[in-house]
């Protein structure tokens with residue numbers, strides 16, 4: 001059981017069988033996480049650095065926990081890109097870290113393509129923990145793990161991705177992954193926040209949220225950033241909520257009960273109503289636990305951990 | 310590359326003389342005496358240094374209307390001297406240097422600085438003066454005084470003149486002096502924070518896109534204003550089908566229009582950026598395959614008049630950054646002939662004469678430079694090249710102070726062997 005690629009940079013072109021292997025392995029680790037003793041020795045002796053060039057408490061904690069559960073040694077490196085602008089180059093920073101002899105780098109960086117550059121500068125296995133608006137493959141895998149756990153299948157599943165697609169770090173990886181696994185994807189959000197030419201990736205666009213709710217088995221609701229309002233990408237929270245907000249009232253108009261996901265952090269009362277976020281329809285907290293299990297699976301498979309019971 | 314003084318009598322024999330002014334190609338010799346053309350044709354003479362040009366083309370020295378030599382201010386990237394060496398390696402004997410230096414060339418005094426420095430360089434360098442003070446797009450520069458000192462055109466290149474009212478005045482004032490106005494045609498509001506062509510590839514890579522309309526809209530505005538004012542407008546580094554169409558339409562109504570295309574816009578497509586190669590980050594951006602095809606078509610039908618490199622040197626530090634922070638621009642002098650012939654002659658089967666005209670007669674005509682290079686007593690400006698040689702461009706072929714070229718490792722067709730200018734010969 002091994003993967004075709006040495007690194008996990010993104011899900012564009014990533015083999016379906018590998019995605020399935022990761023999801024299946026994540027299910028195994030999910031069982032481990034339900035045990036009283038949640039630690040396995042799979043990655044004992046391996047050193048992993050978490051390189052965060054941008055704040056992301058959730059993703060970092062999820063990775064750290066996954067590493068600890070696998071008994072790996074971890075170090076954290078946080079740097080704001082503003083300090084990079086001041087002098088030390090990206091290359092210098094990462095080569096310094098490479099010099100410390102590590103086995104894997106988990107990197108979050110605001111710029112698309114940064115993980116690919118990293119593979120040129122270091123020998124370690126590189127795992128992309130989000131490169132700007134490009135890819136965030138581990139998030140997409142945890143989303144797919146959550147969907148498969150809920151529905152038992154991905155092929156033919158109808159998934160709506162709602163909100164700010166353009167500035168999202170999770171949308172593209174979700175699109176690539178879901179399409180590869182045979183799911184159908186419809187995007188729904190303000191036209192100003194949907195990237196041009198995105199239909200060419202095999203998704204549909206529908207600006208009518210009610211149509212999408214009627215069609216979908218699950219919705220992945222993205223966070224809307226208030227800063228976008230100021231640069232006239234959407235006019236007001238009121239209008240956003242009325243067009244694209246997920247509310248109990250709106251969901252109640254449809255017979256079929258659909259699943260609601262959110263990558264967090266949520267703006268309660270904006271893109272998602274509190275009552276929806278806390279309802280049984282929402283699997284948001286399950287996503288968090290699956291996040292740890294999926295990241296354990298990825299680290300385990302990429303770092304050649306030995307099979308354990 | 311070796312540069313040495315020409316022998317008192319230098320005889321180029323057995324070459325194919327390609328005269329782009331007369332549109333003639335024939336076997337023959339060229340005699341250069343004291344750095345000047347002495348005879349062209351079948352020549353027998355004694356006591357001359359002889360260069361055998363069998364299999365090679367002898368033609369006018371190339372002329373590039375668009376280079377950035379970074380002096381003054383960023384001599385760590387390029388100087389007039391190092392830029393000249395890059396030019397010689399690419400067969401260029403004459404270039405026009407853009408004014409976006411630090412400080413910009415926006416006064417008669419700063420034009421004189423370039424002219425005086427250029428005098429000591431091994432090629433002819435003509436400054437293009439800034440069209441507005443500080444290239445801020447607001448107040449006119451002293452164009453007349455700058456022209457007197459040697460400015461051959463006006464441009465705020467690098468920075469588009471966004472205010473249409475200012476552009477109109479620049480055209481009116483420059484038109485009065487009968488000098489070309491060159492506007493970097495990108496609407497910065499439409500371009501927004503785009504770092505590559507907007508399209509399927511930019512969306513796939515999660516990079517902000519710069520749509521073709523940013524150029525189309527600006528070129529359209531500039532063309533209308535040129536017609537309104539009667540000025541000479543030269544459209545630089547045309548990159549989109551829309552701009553080609555606009556230029557082609559306007560040329561039917563108004564004659565003082567010219568346009569250039571770069572070798573890199575003819576050679577690359579946006580898909581080539583999929584590995585986030587910052588050397589392919591340029592402004593205007595590398596466009597889609599369909600735009601590229603329209604540029605080739607526009608070149609073939611004469612809508613595009615000349616090839617210009619937009620040679621834009623940057624340090625390793627400026628380019629070895631993440632994609633968002635990397636500087637815009639690539640060097641292009643050394644790879645120009647090989648890239649251009651590879652696309653236009655090798656792949657598109659265009660005749661060599663048309664392509665060479667776009668590197669010689671046409672740019673000289675646009676700027677009002679001497680075009681009769683083979684005339685007796687003309688100071689020799691010659692380029693001798695092998696039109697067929699297939700070669701891989703490497704770092705060793707770069708003579709610029711910077712090495713930000715995406716052509717490294719690429720197969721090119723056609724290679725410069727000798728460049729003769731200012732009574733010197735460069736052996737490449």
Ligand SMILES: [Zn+2]
Pocket residue numbers: 466467493545546592593
């Ligand atoms: Zn320009």
